[in-house]
Amino acid sequence: MIPRSRRRRRVKELIFVGLFLVSIAVALATVVILLGSVVATALPSLRPSVLFNFASFSNPDQAGYAAAIVGTLWIVGLTLLFSLPLGIAAGVYLEEYAPRNQLTRLLEASVSNLAGVPSVVFGLIGLAVFVRAFGLGFTVIAASLTLTILVFPYVVITAQEAVRAVPQSIRDGAVALGSTKWQAIRRQVLPAGTPGLLTASILAASRTMGEAAPLIVISSFSLLRFLPDGPKSPFSVLPVQIFAYISQPPAFHGVAAAGVLILLFLLITFNSVAIVVRNRLQRRRW
Amino acid sequence: MTTVDANGGTISVRARLKTLLASLQPIYVWEAGEAFVRGLLFVAAALAVIVTLAIGLGLLFETASFFAVVSPWEFYIGTRWSPDIARAFGVLPLVAGTLIIAGGACLIGLPLGLGAAIYLREYAPARIRETVKPVLEILAGIPTVVFGFFGLITIRPFLQEWFGADFFNGMTAIIVIGILIIPIVSSLSEDALTAVPVDLRDGALALGATRFEAMSRVVVPGAFSGIVASFLLAFSRAVGETMVVLIVAGQNVSVQLNPLHSMQTMAAFIARRATGDVSTTDPALYGSLFAVGFTLLLITLAINVLSDRLRSRFREVYE
Secondary structure, X not given: OOOOOHHHHHHHHHHHHHHHHHHHHHHHHHXXXXXXXXXXXXXXXXXXXXXXXXXXXOOOOOOOOHHHHHHHHHHHHHHHHHXXXXXXXXXXXXXXXXXXXXXXXXHHHHHHHHXXXXXXXXXXXXXXXXXXXXXXXXXXXXXXXHHHHHHHHHHHHHHHHHHHOOOHHHXXXXXXXXXXXXXXXXHHHHXXXXXXHHHHHHHXXXXXXXXXXXXXXXXXXXXXXXXXXXXXXXXXXXXXXXXXXXXXXXXXXXXXXXXXXXXXXXXXXXXXXXXHHHHHHHHHHO | OEEEOOOOOEEEHHHHHHHHHHHHXXXXXXHHHHHHHHHHHHHHHHHHHHHHHHHHHHHHHHHHHHHHHOOHHHHHHOOOEEOOOOOEEOOHHHHHHHHHHHHHHHHHHHHHHHHHHHHHHHHOOHHHHHHHHHHHHHHHHOOHHHHHHHHHHHHHHHHHHHHOOOOOOHHHHHHHHHHHOHHHHHHHHHHHHXXXXXXXXXXXXXXXXXXXXXXXXXXXXXXXXXXXXXXXXXXXXXXXXXXXXXXXXXXXXXXXXXOOOOOOOHHHHHHHHOOOOHHHHOHHHHHHHHHHHHHHHHHHHHHHHHHHHXXXXXXXXXX
């Protein structure tokens, strides 16, 4: 092979490094421009009424998110209540107990397939199963159950990673001291894996909070005039309410942008609290 | 009855029996408890299969009743989708719209995501990597409704102004979804690149290759199946993306290839039309939602299975 001149090779190197840098720049610029344009659009509409008023499609100055914020808190809370115990239990089973056989492979394949199902399909299932077959109607509980099966695979996968990250010596030590397998898991593995399990819950909560497509399918109350007050109550959530305002004439874009800021604020608050707690726990363990 | 123990004291047999039982009992209790806990955990894991079955059967059931009214032949071969006026249920226009938008998004997102992964893995100094990775995670964590809104207020006016695009157009969706899949591609490709042993790259560098040459001829081929797996996953994500298309792409369902005009995808159609009362007011439309959903599920499932296969293959190579 004829060796190419060093110069040409270096130029090629530089061109490609330039292209790689462009890819990073696109990602970084998107975050900056996205936040910038949302804030700029939201500024004229930032007033307390956005937080405290109910939805309105007639007057953008009166439109707010009160019901949507409360609905989001209800649904995120209930979804975590259902999905975390189930997902962590399934993750612990797959990591600690599951024998290597066909059944286990089926379980793991189901988890990874579920994680790949488009979210709007969960909406259809929620509509057919929870809303209609179970007769729950368009309620907080139907939405929470729908989102529970949506985030379940993510919780399982992150819980598996958290449990896997705990060194085997911890389990062996506990069992050598006479504890049973479950005692070793409950007293040693789970506490040691808490930071990772917190990551699982952050992920689940963030997914739940921002998910719009399935809830559009199972909610028809973008003009809810009261605060959701329990599992049986009709609901509205932030992403769906934001979408409802986006679909209105451009005069409502300011309110929509303000809603985006509320949603991002909730997401950031939740994430940073969980990350601070996680870091503190991590320092304490090892 | 008494007996003499080792220390010369006397204790009753009953007391001895009792201590014996006490020393045995917890084991039985534990074993029962262990089995019980194990059973509970198994039930939680089995939920994955139950939900998968429920989704498959649920969609299949509603789809079957739809196919009793509209033949599957008509559904899958028909080139006209007009569920309201003409009652034409040919899904091909929706499939075409979906493939154009997802394919276009991949043309943008896959190279950018791979480029970002290669840069982060191979070139970036530790400090830059530590700033860029969280930003990519933020990008991955932004709700899709926010992405859609961003497309509508920022990218759409630009396309209208410069390229004469319609107010609702497919191109905005392509660009926004392209950006949206960057973090998926970059994080999974980076994992695949990391799985290639450093020795291979160092060997190439030692033989006089430039960094880019070592990358493009040794590391990337070594991570090839993992990178393709990340591409497939991103494509499947783009196919199922709902909110962005719903917000920016409009609802034109005639087959047309120009993304500057309005377009509709399968996922966006479902979200647009599947509102609560549709089940009672329009059974045929209600059934068609499930038939479209079922088709969408089959497409994404096929892509995901392929991606999983490839990924498990690259895992085996270097471990």
